[in-house]
Amino acid sequence: MVAVLARRVLMAIPILVIVSVVMFVLASIVPGDQARTILGENATPQAVAALREQLGLNLPLSQQYLNWAWGALRGDFGASIYSGQSVLTIVGARFPVTGSLMLLATILIAVLGGILGMLSALRGGWIGRVLDAASLVGLAVPSFAIAILLVSVFAVSVRIFPATGYVPFSDNPAGWLWALILPVIALSLGGVTLVAKQMRDSVLDALSRDYVRMMRANGIPERSIIFRHVLKNASIPSITIVGVGAVASLTSTVFVENVFVLPGLGTLATQSTLNHDLPVLLGLGVFFTMMVILINLVVDVMYGVLNPKVRIS
């Protein structure tokens, strides 16, 4: 297990390098110029040229990348060309928002998805059919559309939840939860239905296995069969889906944060893309990549906990 983890962590290094190089190249071939962006449309060509010089935009691309990477290695990810704040400070200030969203969404996806899937498998019938229909909707309708619908119903028409904004947990835990309920629902709907479907199929599959029949024949109580054996085995494939859902919610935050005006990494990504704010974009790229690697690592660990065979390989 330790070897598996160590290998994963080592693999993260080339991935981070590749992602940052690709982002650097992509961002630099997008037309538009940081210097022009900062100075505005009325700036003189001389002023633009001077600022390009000052920002190091005239250096060869490889040199610009190496300068950035050398700084990043020492923990200096540069500063926003707009606000002048350091990228680490900006990302640090905004991570709690996105982190809260992802954490709550992942918990909701795992718990609600698992419960619904189990119910559907054990009780079957109409729950299963509703789940099938709901999963179609959950997958087909993008999270930002659900978000807009939720705002118009539960924030504007019926004023239960705030329409926009974020309350830090340290200021007011209840307000924090209250402000995040709608965004979390919008973020997790697709994931919940996916996990529920997966869970139902796995539970049904497990229930049809010989070991269940054997246990039933030996008079082991149904409750014990389901919770101690079936659920554990059926959870393994669902954990992969929860992991996929967590990664997907990371990208969905870009849209959902915009609808709810949450000052998280998603809105930051949109703004810095529009602004050609390269240092922030690169910092975000590295951060998002690390998040994805971390989520996958957690999924692997949980796999190992649930399934001894993985631990040995």
Added chain:
Amino acid sequence: MLKRQKTRGAAIAALVTAGLVLSGCAADDTPASSDAQLDIQYFGSVVTLDPALSGQGPSANIIALAYDPLIYMTPDGEYIPDLATDWGYTDDENTEFEFTLRDGVTFSSGAELDADAAVASMEYFLDSGGGTASQVGDIDSIEAVDEATVRITYTEPFPDAEWTLSQYIKFGSIIGPDGLADPEALSTEMDGTGQYVYNAAESVANASYVFDRNPDYWNADAQMYERVTVRAISDENAALSAIQTGQVDYTLGAPSTLDAAEDAGLEVLQVPFFNWAIHIADRTGELTPALEDPRVREAIAISIDRQAIVDAVSPDTAQPSSQLLNEGAVGFVPGLEFDYDPERAQQLLADAGYPDGFSMSILSTNSLDQNAIRAQAIVSYLEAIGIDVDLTADATGVSGFVEESQTGKYSATIFPMSGTTMGLLYPTLRSGPRNPSAVLDSEMESLFSSSRALAAEKSVPVYEQMSELAFANAWNIPIFTANDIHYIGPELAGVKVTNLNPIPIAVAPDPQYAWHPSA
């Protein structure tokens, strides 16, 4: 002695009379200051908190909270004292401008405002080369005449000193000496004399900016709020939700949310702002020789059914336009309009030697014109008279569009213009995306330069001549003016916009112009 021209703005305001004030608010509802809080929306991402680098446009609403300008421009376009109590040109050529500073004003860091501090701040502004630095005229020197008097000397006549020292250009938004000592910190900290003090601890960059009442402000009567929060909301639906539910008191509106805002009972203000136009880029006819012929340009101008475009694209928030300036701006000439006449347009093309039309390329931008809908509507009329248009819609943001326009690949661009006087608008038409080849009309140039040394009221006839000449030349062919739309929540009063000052800001040195809680 100074030849005072403090009435310049008033003169302009008086010259342009009827139908300007589009706000419905009464003047007598100014209450005393209270412990209320104001929450306003900011559209777009905030550039920086440094006045010198913050650019033009709505960022004024953030900067002005903490930085007083030397001269304040009221919603009616009048200039009134702020940090400067008295000002004017000292010569007849508009090359030397002096102002006197208010006594007893301190910066948030505690330092006192004097002429040296003002000079240092203005020199920093020029050195920083920010987005508005190119608009303040060619300055020879800025010097402290005595402890309270500052003199700006221009190398050429420059009549718009008041405008550049107002809250919008920010040349006159004076930064304290302690702030200037560490210019890099100015992007995240503020050291001004304004009504509010920036609360960095509670603010999140590009999300929310918190300002607390400045206990040492020089005119406590004008401070209407205990706290002001500016929230960056760029999604128009989110902005509407926020104001509908009382989370903010003011937002910029959008045509797509106008009906919903009216249904929700919000106060809606509109004022013409962006004047969309075709700008002929290929003025020497290198790509498209036809465009050199004035008959061809007139044909283009009259081939477009402006009212139909307005009805289709933005029926409640736009109006047809045929002049560089919006109606009500200084230099607008009533009655100067292009009438839609496709038959005459085709006749003009035939007279010019293009009976079967010709082809041209046009660059537009998706950043201000989503999916290039406006541009496509305009282009469809050109194609109807036989002009084959290759339309490119740049999707990389305004800076990308500006760069692309300079490549010389396009015969024309479609882009908005804006300016409240011809003197302020014309400089933006001499180069950049509205004239990438920077080829200038000599008659236009001589009119413009003759206007520079004139007093405000005397420049108006020259500005009108420029409007007429631009109409005849049709190098810039206006199509329609889109309104800026503002939503005001029930808790807020005192917001006002006019053709002479279309950008509302929350604070004013005089209580009668400040936003305040509704009674």
